[in-house]
Amino acid sequence: MKVHVLVQPYMRSKGEDVVLPGSDPDRYATLLDRTTEQMKFADENGYAGFCMTEHHFQVEGIETTTNPLLWNMHIAANTKNLMVGQVGMALTAHHPMRLAEDMAMIDHMSGGRLFCGFVRGNTPRWLNTLAQHLDITTTQSDRSKEDARNRRLMEESWAVVKKAWTQETFSHHGEFWNIPADNITWPFPPTAEYGGKGAVDDNGTLRKMGIVPRPRKRTDGRDFPPLYVPFSWSMETAKFWAKEGAKLVSFVNKDEFMDMTMPIYLEEAHHHGHTDLTVGNTLVLGGHLTIGSTEAQAEQHYRDFEELFNFAYNAPPYHVPMGRVWKGTVNQVIDQVGVLKEKYGTEEFVVWHHVGYFEQEEELEMLENYSKVIKAFS
Template sequence: MKFNILVVPYMRARNERVKLAGSDPARFQVLMQQIKTQMQFADKLGYNGFCMTEQHMQVEGIETTTNPLFWNYFVAQHTKNMMVGQLGMNLTAVNPVQLAENIAMLDHFTGGRVFAGFSRGNTPRWVGTFGQHLGITSTESDKSASDERNRAIFYENWRIVKELWTKPTTSIQGEFWKIPPEMEWHFAPTKDGAAHTVDENDRLLEVGIVPRPLQQPYPKVYAPFSYSMETVRFWGREGGKMVSFVSQDKEHFMPIVADNYVKAAEEVGRATTGRDAIAIGGHLVLGRNPAESADIKAGFLDLFRYAYDAPPYNVPVGRLWEGSRQQVADEVGRLKETFGVDEFFLWHHVGYFPEEVELGMLEEFAAAVGMVSTPDA
């Protein structure tokens, strides 16, 4: 089994009320050191991977995950074994060519320790700001015109990223992007080394990225998932693995998800199983003793009600990795046995609780699931 840490960083601690904490350079330096320390510790404990969501403009100091790719490189520099990735990068309000290049470069810089993750964005402040040139903002899977436009851009951008990763050169003339746009290209090295990318009139026909990924055909792809069957079928066709944080009372939905995923894969001739469809996520609130566990859970729930299960997100809490080591071990074992999953994600705070508590949470979970430590990390 594999266990990945979804780091959710904070630049203001529990019960701390400070103005514009996210804008404070000194606090960011502290956060960097905390993430370095905790991920080095996690690497030695045997965790498989590190990842972050993508958020911007979080001047309040809540979930300050600006540019997960930079964070990936930072963590990879200070660890030896952990994969680094995203859950995920926004794939609507971005330039897909640049994103394909950046992840491919990161794959090389880390020696192939990268996994990729893509989302449609859930925060209107930054998605609307970044995506204004396309007339989009964040959306829910509600079949509205805004939702359909957001989804259409997501699908086209994924096609662009995938083709750039898998083909030396390509041409994609889509609804939102023309790659390449119509232009003349006069460059002697092109005629020597890539003559097929221009025609006899020096019109540009195809382009490619440098470099393409180190991992072939490309890094493993993940996507955060709530409930949309259209999303399930899309990733079933494309081979991305969905990560679900739904609570236990909603997990009866999971066999339906796996079935739809496998059927969609079969329709395009892709062999797969339900195990490839889903990884299960939960919020890490496991302390070193019952009193500490209770205090962590209370602090987490206070934060979640304040910043997540509230406008503009209104997200229910979902699964908790809680209780005792034995309870966590039993829950992981039950999920593996019931649904055939072999990969799990831990929503883990960095900077919200005291660091010794956050390190203790990682160690307790590792002990609960029998993780194999890596002393050479």
């Protein structure tokens, strides 16, 4: 089975009472060293991938996942086999052409180890700031006017990214993006000769453009890196990504919800030609990593994590449910994974790993213990 590490970096450790830890360069240097050491360990001990969510401006030192793409490049440069990706990048916070180029560059520079994930964004402090020029705000999937606008931008931005990845040159004219921008006079002779058919019209106006580079060529028939899309409650979002054949990453621990969701997801995916998708090869199940070498240690890890969760997640503006937790000893977690594999046939899992919150030795021990779970299903 494949197991990916979702790293959530912390610049404040368990029990610390410190102001603005995220602004401390020395703490960031320590976080970088610790994460690098842990991912090298993961690479050598059976883990399949590394990924991060996207957040910005987290000066409190909580989930300091600034620029997952740079993290992807760093981890790829320091490992041999780990896939690198995101779950995910906020399509509503980036120019899609720039995002498409950056991801394609990582795909090449990592030797084709990139996977991609996209979200709409749920944190107003940074999303509303970065997307203010488009009058975009975060939403709660409440079908409000703001929610509808956010969703339209996400869908259009993905359309641009997909065109950029699959077409040598193209044009796009939508609600939010015009590519090329209107009325660019482009007399550059090499474009007329080598820039592709229709790049410049008879009046010298630029009509088509493309990105450099496009993603690496693949042997599985796809034109771009695999998609891993996080999913919680919005069926509309799930159905959108089903059309694209994405894997569904879920930390929801309610079986009845997954039992209801997956048939709808697969029906939509199959309707749009992704007939090879099954529950087993599409559903990626994740959980918070609190595994221990003994029952007592595992229980202490869980209590420490529960304190963190109530402080940083079960709090405004989020109030998110905890979801699944990989809790207990190695044998207990083997049983938990076994139940899920038997029920869903799941081939891939995620460990949500809070790097920097526990001591480095404890976090390495957690990764080592879960590697024993991986080996049990090898």
